[in-house]
Structure formats: C-alpha cells, structure tokens
Amino acid sequence: xxxxxxxxxxxxxxxxxxxxxxxxxxxxxxxxxxxxxxxxxxxxxxxxxxxxxxxxxxxxxxxxxxxxxxxxxxxxxxxxxxxxxxxxxxxxxxxxxxxxxxxxxxxxxxxxxxxxxxxxxxxxxxxxxxxxxxxxxxxxxxxxxxxxxxxxxxxxxxxxxxxxxxxxxxxxxxxxxxxxxxxxxxxxxxxxxxxxxxxxxxxxxxxxxxxxxxxxxxxxxxxxxxxxxxxxxxxxx
Amino acid sequence: xxxxxxxxxxxxxxxxxxxxxxxxxxxxxxxxxxxxxxxxxxxxxxxxxxxxxxxxxxxxxxxxxxxxxxxxxxxxxxxxxxxxxxxxxxxxxxxxxxxxxxxxxxxxxxxxxxxxxxxxxxxxxxxxxxxxxxxxxxxxxxxxxxxxxxxxxxxxxxxxxxxxxxxxxxxxxxxxxxxxxxxxxxxxxxxxxxxxxxxxxxxxxxxxxxxxxxxxxxxxxxxxxxxxxxxxxxxxx
DNA sequence: CGTGTCATTTTGTGATCACAAAATTGCGGC
DNA sequence: GCCGCAATTTTGTGATCACAAAATGACACG
Numbered sequence: 001x002x003x004x005x006x007x008x009x010x011x012x013x014x015x016x017x018x019x020x021x022x023x024x025x026x027x028x029x030x031x032x033x034x035x036x037x038x039x040x041x042x043x044x045x046x047x048x049x050x051x052x053x054x055x056x057x058x059x060x061x062x063x064x065x066x067x068x069x070x071x072x073x074x075x076x077x078x079x080x081x082x083x084x085x086x087x088x089x090x091x092x093x094x095x096x097x098x099x100x101x102x103x104x105x106x107x108x109x110x111x112x113x114x115x116x117x118x119x120x121x122x123x124x125x126x127x128x129x130x131x132x133x134x135x136x137x138x139x140x141x142x143x144x145x146x147x148x149x150x151x152x153x154x155x156x157x158x159x160x161x162x163x164x165x166x167x168x169x170x171x172x173x174x175x176x177x178x179x180x181x182x183x184x185x186x187x188x189x190x191x192x193x194x195x196x197x198x199x200x201x202x203x204x205x206x207x208x209x210x211x212x213x214x215x216x217x218x219x220x221x222x223x224x225x226x227x228x229x230x231x232x233x234x235x236x237x
Numbered sequence: 238x239x240x241x242x243x244x245x246x247x248x249x250x251x252x253x254x255x256x257x258x259x260x261x262x263x264x265x266x267x268x269x270x271x272x273x274x275x276x277x278x279x280x281x282x283x284x285x286x287x288x289x290x291x292x293x294x295x296x297x298x299x300x301x302x303x304x305x306x307x308x309x310x311x312x313x314x315x316x317x318x319x320x321x322x323x324x325x326x327x328x329x330x331x332x333x334x335x336x337x338x339x340x341x342x343x344x345x346x347x348x349x350x351x352x353x354x355x356x357x358x359x360x361x362x363x364x365x366x367x368x369x370x371x372x373x374x375x376x377x378x379x380x381x382x383x384x385x386x387x388x389x390x391x392x393x394x395x396x397x398x399x400x401x402x403x404x405x406x407x408x409x410x411x412x413x414x415x416x417x418x419x420x421x422x423x424x425x426x427x428x429x430x431x432x433x434x435x436x437x438x439x440x441x442x443x444x445x446x447x448x449x450x451x452x453x454x455x456x457x458x459x460x461x462x463x464x465x466x467x468x469x470x471x472x473x474x
Numbered sequence: 475c476g477t478g479t480c481a482t483t484t485t486g487t488g489a490t491c492a493c494a495a496a497a498t499t500g501c502g503g504c
Numbered sequence: 505g506c507c508g509c510a511a512t513t514t515t516g517t518g519a520t521c522a523c524a525a526a527a528t529g530a531c532a533c534g
Contacts, residue, residue: 164335
C-alpha cells in the first residue's frame with residue numbers, strides 16, 4: 001500500500017482558497033515579507049536566517065523561501081556563507097563607504113530623471129509622508145520611520161519609470177537598512193535630520209539642481225549619523 | 238512495487254564522483270554556465286529560457302536551475318514575465334540610456350578606487366588581454382572579444398576589493414551583454430574602438446583623472462555603436 | 475574543571491512528484 | 505480557407521523526501 005502519491009492536495013498550508021489564481025503568489029508573498037522585514041530592520045545583521053525557520057514562520061513550505069533567499073542574496077541583501085548558511089551581512093566601514101558613495105552617485109541622478117514625471121498629486125503624497133515622518137521622529141518609532149523614509153524616497157524614484165537604476169538603488173537600501181535599524185535602536189531617532197522639505201520645494205519649482213542637492217544632502221545627513229556609529233562598533237577594524 | 242523511498246541515490250546525474258565535497262557545487266556550476274553564456278551572448282534577447290530545458294541541457298535536475306534563474310532575475314539579467322516564463326529581456330532605448338548612464342557613473346568611480354591596488358603584474362595582465370582583444374577584433378571573433386573585454390574591465394574593477402559597486406556593475410554588464418552580442422553579429426567587430434591603451438597608460442602613471450577619462454571614453458565608444466543600432470531596431474519605439 | 479571526541483540534531487541541497495496555468499496543437503464550424 | 509474552441513502537451517510552482525555536511529550537545533578522559 002504505497003499510498004503516497006494519491007490524494008495529494010499539495011496546498012495544505014495557509015492559502016485555503018484565497019489564492020487560486022496568480023502565478024507564483026506564494027513566492028511573491030514570501031518575498032514581500034522578507035524584503036519589508038529587511039527594510040524596516042526586523043532582521044538583525046549577523047543573525048543567521050534558516051530556510052525551515054522562515055518557512056514555518058510564514059506557514060509555507062521551504063521551497064519558496066529558498067528561492068526568495070537566493071534572490072535576496074543576489075541583490076546582496078543577504079549573504080550566503082561558504083557552508084550554505086544565510087545571514088544578514090553586517091556592516092563594515094568599507095561597505096558603508098561604498099554604499100554611501102553609490103547612493104550619492106545614483107539617487108540624485110534618478111531623482112532628477114523623475115522630476116518631469118512628478119505631478120501635483122505626488123507632491124501632496126510626499127508632503128503627507130514627510131509629515132508622518134516628522135511625527136515618527138518625535139515619537140521615536142524607528143520602524144515606522146524607516147518604512148516612511150523608504151516610501152518617501154522611492155515615491156520619487158519610482159516616478160521615473162526606471163528599469164535599471166531603480167533596482168540598483170533598491171539593492172543599496174536593502175544593504176544598509178538593517179544596519180540603520182540597529183543604530184536607531186541604539187541612539188534613538190531624535191537626532192535625525194533630513195532634507196525632505198527642501199526636496200519637496202525643489203519638485204514644486206521643477207528645480208533639478210536643487211532637487212539633486214536636497215537628495216544628496218539628505219543622504220549625507222542620514223548616513224552621517226550611521227557613519228559615526230560604525231567606526232565605534234568595529235573595534236577590530 | 239511501491240519501492241520508491243528505498244535506495245534513492247539522489248545523484249544519478251553527471252557528477253558521478255567528481256564533486257562529493259563542496260556545498261552547493263551543482264548550483265555554482267549552473268550559475269557559472271548561465272552567467273558566462275549571458276556575458277558572451279549565447280543567449281538571445283527575447284528568447285525564452287525554460288527550466289527543464291536548461292536542466293536537461295546541463296545534465297542536472299530542475300532544482301538548481303530554478304534557483305539560479307531566480308538569482309539572475311534578481312540581478313535583472315533575466316526577466317520573469319507575469320506567466321512565470323523566464324526570458325532574456327530585450328533592449329529598449331530607455332533601458333539602454335539608463336544602462337549607459339549607470340555605467341558612466343559607477344565604472345570610472347570603481348576604476349579610480351582600484352587604482353592604488355593595481356600592481357605591475359596587473360598591468361602586464363591587462364596588456365596581454367588587450368593584445369588578445371585586438372586580434373579578436375581583426376579576426377571578427379565576437380564571442381571571444383566579449384569575454385576578453387569583460388575580463389579587461391573586471392580585472393581592473395576587481396582589484397578594488399569592492400563588495401558593493403562591483404556587484405552593481407556586474408548586474409549592468411549582464412543586462413547589456415546579450416544585446417551587445419546581437420549587434421556584433423549584425424555589424425561585425427571591425428568598427429570597434431576602445432580606450433584600453435589609454436587606461437593602461439593611466440594605470441602605469443597612477444593618474445586617476447586620466448583613468449576615469451579612459452574608462453568613460455571606452456564606455457561611450459563601446460556603447461555608441463550599440464546606441465545607433467537600437468534606434469534602428471525598435472520600430473515601434 | 476577544562477578539553478577533545480563522538481552521537482545527535484539541525485540545516486542546506488538536489489531530486490522527484492502532483493497540480494494548475496499557460497502554450498500549443500488539432501479539429502470542427504462558419 | 506479562416507477562425508474559434510477543446511484536447512493535449514509543456515512548463516512553472518509548491519511540497520515532500522533522502523542524503524550529507526555542519527552545528528550542537530553530551531560525555532569521557534586528562
């Protein structure tokens with residue numbers, strides 16, 4: 001009675017009858033979950049992440065998790081060590097320096113490219129997001145702050161319709177976000193400064209150089225706080 | 238005759254006794270094969286690539302192929318369409334413009350960063366590669382040319398020890414290489430010009446601005462040929 | 475009490491399977 | 505002869521399995 005290949009529904013987990021349609025729905029869900037977790041700092045640098053662990057946590061089989069982890073490793077959001085284990089890479093001064101440089105090269109460029117596509121409605125949305133950011137800073141909600149800050153920047157960048165630069169910038173954010181979170185957890189959010197209002201004004205006036213300057217300044221301001229911390233926390237250099 | 242879960246060797250394919258050791262050896266093999274295939278233009282833009290097809294072609298199970306395809310899709314070297322099919326993305330004027338811009342932003346930067354690490358031995362290697370490139374141009378061997386051109390650039394970039402910028406540039410090359418190949422197949426290699434010799438001289442003299450200029454010029458030269466073609470071959474714009 | 479070694483458990487990997495959606499083919503009707 | 509619909513094949517997806525390597529824990533020995 002080898003009854004093993006009979007009556008295999010193959011979807012005992014979670015999705016009961018919710019997602020009968022779209023192709024690769026489970027993977028998309030898993031991908032979104034982990035990505036958002038990385039961007040809001042729910043994954044700690046250096047912490048190992050196991051396939052089976054994540055799978056059972058998300059209520060799916062290990063299979064989609066495997067693929068998503070590979071994807072994220074390809075984007076350098078995760079690191080596969082020589083033994084196959086996957087972990088959130090921890091920040092080094094060199095890495096930090098490179099991420100900062102790359103952001104300064106790419107993000108102002110893409111912002112400028114998006115400038116002509118940004119509508120009055122976008123300005124309104126950005127203003128709302130920035131207001132929420134301000135309240136997060138005072139309330140000290142680091143996780144919400146990170147999510148909103150990401151939303152602010154990528155609402156601008158996404159307007160460019162970019163297919164090349166945007167994924168590159170995405171990869172960069174995934175790389176520094178987890179480290180960012182640990183810093184905010186340590187020093188709080190009250191010291192945060194940004195140049196979002198300058199950016200909004202530049203968009204309103206369709207002033208490309210001013211927008212570039214605002215984005216550059218925002219990056220420098222935001223990463224400045226992180227840069228000081230990283231030197232403190234890497235004793236062995 | 239239920240005997241299904243007994244005597245499963247689980248490795249009937251290819252690796253007989255060659256790779257009993259390293260973790261994830263098969264995946265690495267598959268990854269290298271497909272990557273190299275993309276960089277030398279053995280995959281044609283627009284052409285669909287199937288998991289099972291590649292798997293049987295490489296003599297492995299679909300599993301490692303799936304993961305590698307996901308990786309490459311994450312690097313934008315491949316495109317997953319809404320129905321799940323994977324194909325080599327074809328070039329559009331917008332994409333081309335973005336890749337060019339991104340290359341010009343990132344590659345000179347990384348070249349300069351690598352400058353201080355490049356030894357006399359590296360210069361020797363680069364000279365050898367460039368000589369081979371010259372002979373490929375006259376002999377018209379596009380595939381070898383592409384492989385050597387990649388080797389030339391990345392021999393420089395790799396010296397930087399970069400962990401962030403290098404993967405970004407890697408992604409960019411994977412994106413335009415397949416298109417590049419189709420152009421060379423159409424117009425030949427005789428029209429190719431590069432600024433490799435200027436780059437080598439700049440490295441010899443540790444002249445950062447000159448190296449940046451050489452890399453920038455080389456990118457502009459190399460992509461210039463492609464740029465003219467893409468406008469011709471996208472009638473629908 | 476510390477350390478090296480062995481057994482156990484965890485974990486990644488590759489393979490195979492069953493199913494659904496998509497693509498392809500074949501056939502009938504107009 | 506051409507178009508639309510149904511049957512068939514192809515293909516991606518998620519699940520489960522078996523195995524090996526690595527990590528972990530237990531235990532004996534010094």
